[in-house]
Amino acid sequence: MTARGITAPVTGRALPAEGFRLAQTSGRFDVATVLEVLNGRLAAYQVGGFLSPETCERITRNFWASAHRRPRYGDGQDGVEAYLLGASHIDKSTEEYLTDVERTATAVTALYAGAADPIAGFRANLAAHGVLAGARAARYGGRCAGDSKAVCWNNAGEYLLLPHDDLAQLSDPLQAGFEIQRVRRVMAVNAYPRVADGCGQIKLWNVEPDAAARDRLGLTYSGFPYPPQLLDGHPSVVVPLRTGDLCVINGNLVHAVLGQGAATARDRLLLTCFTGVNDHGELLWWT
Numbered sequence: 545m546t547a548r549g550i551t552a553p554v555t556g557r558a559l560p561a562e563g564f565r566l567a568q569t570s571g572r573f574d575v576a577t578v579l580e581v582l583n584g585r586l587a588a589y590q591v592g593g594f595l596s597p598e599t600c601e602r603i604t605r606n607f608w609a610s611a612h613r614r615p616r617y618g619d620g621q622d623g624v625e626a627y628l629l630g631a632s633h634i635d636k637s638t639e640e641y642l643t644d645v646e647r648t649a650t651a652v653t654a655l656y657a658g659a660a661d662p663i664a665g666f667r668a669n670l671a672a673h674g675v676l677a678g679a680r681a682a683r684y685g686g687r688c689a690g691d692s693k694a695v696c697w698n699n700a701g702e703y704l705l706l707p708h709d710d711l712a713q714l715s716d717p718l719q720a721g722f723e724i725q726r727v728r729r730v731m732a733v734n735a736y737p738r739v740a741d742g743c744g745q746i747k748l749w750n751v752e753p754d755a756a757a758r759d760r761l762g763l764t765y766s767g768f769p770y771p772p773q774l775l776d777g778h779p780s781v782v783v784p785l786r787t788g789d790l791c792v793i794n795g796n797l798v799h800a801v802l803g804q805g806a807a808t809a810r811d812r813l814l815l816t817c818f819t820g821v822n823d824h825g826e827l828l829w830w831t
């Protein structure tokens with residue numbers, strides 16, 4: 545029995561076995577492989593050494609030196625689930641989110657002072673290949689979504705971030721009319737200026753939860769958290785992340801960030817944005 549008394553496994557669509565895998569290259573990214581993830585045909589793609597050691601060092605230093613880094617309170621060490629720089633749309637009205645984006649924009653720019661912005665660089669490079677109808681921040685009422693955010697998870701235990709999907713949260717009624725609600729697939733664009741050895745790997749399960757599973761678990765508008773024991777029957781894959789990696793992941797699949805046991809992973813830093821394609825073939829991004 546789970547805390548909610550639900551024992552039924554998480555149900556949903558699975559990728560064919562040949563698609564449920566991790567592709568890996570190093571240096572520059574392969575556009576065709578990114579598109580496989582974006583279109584939901586591949587689970588994840590890891591690019592080693594995407595960030596230079598200097599970029600990693602500089603962004604990590606900027607993050608910890610920033611006066612704009614904020615705790616996000618929750619089930620973490622000392623009641624802090626994560627330290628964040630930048631805006632997150634989760635659990636907010638669109639107006640509140642966009643106000644946060646505007647409030648944090650200067651701090652996000654400063655995060656990349658003296659270094660290249662790997663998330664913006666990735667998007668620009670992808671768009672330059674002409675395979676999409678364009679690429680831009682998602683909009684609402686003439687205002688733009690955030691470019692990226694930086695996150696350091698602060699949970700101890702088996703998971704730094706419990707199993708979840710990135711799609712359900714787009715349907716939050718608080719965000720009615722925000723154009724991210726028309727996106728059907730999410731690709732998370734993640735870059736890692738710092739990953740402590742053996743900590744903070746991403747685990748993906750081969751299931752894109754259906755509405756019934758979310759409904760049973762009361763996760764219709766959040767997709768978070770799926771009880772790990774209800775995922776046991778699904779194949780899984782772990783991404784062996786290292787400092788300097790880029791990793792794009794199929795965010796419709798359930799995924800989690802693994803912890804190391806007792807210690808928290810303050811020695812891990814994520815730069816991220818969500819992306820998806822709209823009805824006009826444009827790549828939208830948000831945070």
Ligand SMILES: O=C(O)CCC(=O)C(=O)O
Pocket residue numbers: 705710734746799800801814
């Ligand atoms: O920290 C990570 O590597 C991924 C985080 C994630 O899955 C999320 O923020 O939705």
